[in-house]
Amino acid sequence: MQSIPMTVRGEKMLRDELNHLKTVVRPKIIADIAEAREHGDLKENAEYHAAREQQGFCEGRIQEIEAKLSTAQVIDITKIANNGKVIFGATVTILNVETDAEVTYRIVGDDEANIKENLISVNSPIARGLITKEVDDTVNIQTPNGVVEYEIIDVQYV
Structure with missing residues (x-):
């Protein structure tokens, strides 16, 4: 796999975003899904489907950032x-x-x-x-x- 050149600042920005997604966004989405489930029928539950969609975006971005950081060549x-x-x-x-x-x-x-x-x-x-x-x-x-x-x-x- 090809390494991706990245500045020290760029690596820090990605690590900060990753941390925010894992510690703030992901727990909020999980709570939103749990709350939406309590509203009953999931087939016609817009809040549930919206939260699940957000979860997909969040998890995709986490994977993308982790992949970039794993191949990053940080240049100071x-x-x-x-x-x-x-x-x-x-x-x-x-x-x-x-x-x-x-x-x-x-x-x-x-x-x-x-x-x-x-x-x-x-x-x-x-x-x-x-x-x-x-x-x-x-x-x-x-x-x-x-x-x-x-x-x-x-x-x-x-």
């Missing part, structure tokens, strides 16, 4: 010597050569990606174009609006 970028190269976990500042617009992204695992927080997936076109490049390199990245030329102006391992 702060423990790697910064040689100016863009790698998984790095925080990269790039400059759009045409517009002079500057943007900073952190390259993270799929589960952590959130463009609103400038966290981009290692599998995104931008990240794939940046990985292995270095400060002062120029890269051409295919975007929905065509190819855009960027210059890497800073790489941090934070």
Whole structure:
């Protein structure tokens, strides 16, 4: 099975969600099912069926998280010597050569990606174009609006 790259922050987020599902959500669903059973006929008991459906979603998510954590390769970028190269976990500042617009992204695992927080997936076109490049390199990245030329102006391992 292929290992999934994950930052320390990403692993903590998944472990916290797993803990919440097991200690808060799962017991509440079990209580909801027990309460709905007390209402009698299960065939026409909407609360019972809704609680059973929630139980299915919860158990599925627990299994999904456990599988991801079992194959996770947690990478602590702060423990790697910064040689100016863009790698998984790095925080990269790039400059759009045409517009002079500057943007900073952190390259993270799929589960952590959130463009609103400038966290981009290692599998995104931008990240794939940046990985292995270095400060002062120029890269051409295919975007929905065509190819855009960027210059890497800073790489941090934070």
